[in-house]
Amino acid sequence: MCGLFGIIDPTPAGIDTARARLARDTLVHRGPDQAGDSCQPGVYMGHRRLSILDTSSAGRQPMAADGVTVTVNGEIYNFRALKAELQQAGFAFHSASDSEVVLQGYRHWGVDGLTERLEGMYAAVIYDNNQRTLFAFRDRVGIKPLFYFHSRGCFAWASEPKAIKAYVEQADLNLDPQAIIDFLVYRYIPAPKTAYKALRKLPAAHILEYRTQTGQLDTRPYWRLPEAETDPGDTVLKERLRELLDASIRDQLVSDVPLGLLLSGGIDSSAIAAVATRCAPNLQSFSIGFREQARDETPFATAMAERAGTTHHTQYFERDEMDSLVERMDAWFDEPFGDTSAIPTFRVCAFARRSVTVALSGDGGDELFGGYRWYERYDDLRRRQRLMPGTSRGINLPSALPHSDQLTLLLSKDPLWSYARIRGSITHPRLRDWKQRLEVPADYDELWAYRAAYDPAASPRKAARRIDFHTYLPDDILTKVDRASMAVSLECRPALLSTELVEFAFTLPERFLYRGGELKGGFKWAVADMLPSVVLDHAKQGFSVPxxxxxxxxxxxxxxxxxxxxxxxxxxxxxx
Incomplete structure (x- = not known):
């Protein structure tokens, strides 16, 4: 895992290399092992390295060949297969690093052919001096971040906004009031926006192309979720799910440094522990607990650790830690971020980092296999909306639904505002007040991110899962995990998010996903033989603080x- 920073500035003033290196080094927490850079006329590419594969100096970045320079953050899980293919095509390799596959793969296949083949979690930047063009791209799910800045002829990129903010003039970083409205609706700022007008996030599964001679900048997607469902029967689906689960976890166990497991006691991390320990015995696992018993899941994590045979470590989150960690959130995210589960996530990552450099996590399982309670609530709400005539909407409101005092509003709005309220967005009156305060037009469509991901032809539950996959997962969950783990130089790998497993999950029929009328019922059924009953039977709690x-x-x-x-x-x- 690494930190990327770079600048393209063809103006007469050029690049201040000393300042660029200082900006690069704001990311030292992402890469404490080595620092490297490439300085060409008008182009600076900097890199901070956390050594995971090929820890020797041969894996140092940037890497270059024949006018092409690359920097990579993350891991390419299928690098060995791609390397063998490239060697057969005549390309020579000088390291055992997965990053060199990006360099030689681009030279052989071009950026489109390369991104089509890569499997892993990554953000990469390639500068092709022969074409005077920079390419950047992120993995399909958005596990690894990449930000970019474009203003007054200057183009910059970084793994975190703090590096860009350390280099560019403060006058070029004007706050975006609409992004603050977005934050109030979503609790995060969805890609491609950030809190600043000239600073952007590259969305997941996108390629950025920047032509240095003209200043032309374009982005385009290179992958999409499948649309069609397949239903060969429960037994076949279960067997295929287990095959893909095993493959996804096995591929992510490759490391030249100590590797462990973040074990919450939930279904996802427990399934990962069961598979991982079959492939790699003697793993360590780590849990964070709370003294408040209602929020403490350590008994379930301990039960799973005993079943899987891991060397398990537990530490308790203390009340007096909270204030200092809340204050540190600003430094982690560089913009408003409202998911308070970042705090225990940081805490368990810091605990694990004492013993390991890489840890597998279960993030993404609820989006893939339908584990969130709000999917049930949204489905119920949409069913009630369809049954109620337009003139009578808002009467006989069911008190069992969340925010029942707001259902009159919910039932009179479009399905996306209904979903936003089910998810806990602020009410219309408060949002109207904030728009006035920030001088944002009253008709600003704050649901633009949901709207871009929404499939009106899909069932409510599937539509909600797709929305979450494209918004909540990359811009909240994976952002939280990346910043919290990288703050302590821990590489965290969400082991369920391989491309094949993601694509398979989104072709599953709903009767399998919610088998037995239960959230995540199909997934639980598929992994039940690997887990203790105490883990299978306890209610989902979520990883939040008391x-x-x-x-x-x-x-x-x-x-x-x-x-x-x-x-x-x-x-x-x-x-x-």
Missing amino acids: DFGWRNAFVAQFGSVQEGLADKYLNAIQNS
């Missing part, structure tokens, strides 16, 4: 956690 008082204080003062964070962020910007 209320230590600060959350209630935020809500009392501002109305919601995200409103409090937005207010703090705006004040910091205005006073800087």
Whole structure:
């Protein structure tokens, strides 16, 4: 795992190399082992390295050959197969690093052929001096981040905004009020936006192309989720799921440094532990617990560790840690981010990093296999909406549904606003107040990210899963995991998110996904023989913190956690 930073600036002033290196080194937490750079006229490419594969100096980046220079963050899981294919085509390799496959693969297949073949979690930047063109791309799910800045002839990129903010002029980083509205709706800022107008996130499964001579910048997708479902029967689906699960986890166990497991006690991380320990015995596993028993899942994690045979480590999150970690969130994310589960995620990553450099996690399983309770709630709400005549919507509201005091509003709006409220977005009156405060037009469509991912022909549950896969998963869950793990120089691999397993999950029929009328029923059935009953039977809790008082204080003062964070962020910007 690594940190990328670079600048293209053809203006007469050119690139300040010393300043560029300082900006690169703001990412030292992402790559504490080595620092490297490439300086060409008008082009600077910097790299911070966390050595995972080929820890020798041969794996140092940037890598270059015949006018092509590359930097890569992440891991290419199928690099050995691609390397063999490239060697057969006559390409010589000088390291055992997976990153060299990106260099030689681009030279052989071009950027489209390369991205079509890569499997893994990665963000890569390629500068082709022969074409005077820069290419950048992210993995299909959005596990590894990449930000870019384009203003006044300067183009910059980085793994985190802090590196770009350390190089470019503050005057070029104007706050985007619409992005703050987005944050209030989603609790994160969806790609391609950030909190700043000139700073953007490259979306997952996208290629960026920047032509240095003309300044032309384009982005395009290179992969999409499958549309059609397949249903050969439960037994066949179960067997195929197990095959793909085994392959996904096995491929992610490759490492030249110590590797372990983040074990929450939930279904996903437990299934990963069961498969991983068959492939690699003597693994260590790590859990974080809470003294408040209602939130503590360590007994389930311990039961799974005993079943899988891992050397298990547990540490408890203490109440007096909360304030300092809440304050550190700003430094991790560089923009408003309202998912407070980042705090225990950081805590378990810091705990694991004492013993290992790489850890597998279960993130993404709920989006793939239908594990969130809000899928049930949204399905129920949409069914009620269809049954209610337009003139009578909003009467006889069911108290069992969430936010029942807001259902009159929900039932009169489009399905995407209904989904936003089911997911906990702020109410229309409060959003209207914020738009006035930020001088955002009243008709600004804050649901643009949901709208871009929405399939109106899909069932409510499938539509919700697709929305979450394209928004919540990359821009909240995977962002949280990346920043929290990289803050302590831990490479965290979401072991369920291989391309084949993702594509398979989105072709599963709903009767399998919710087998037995249960969330994630098909997945649980498929892995049941590997897990202890105490893990299978306990209710999903989610990885969040108990209320230590600060959350209630935020809500009392501002109305919601995200409103409090937005207010703090705006004040910091205005006073800087």
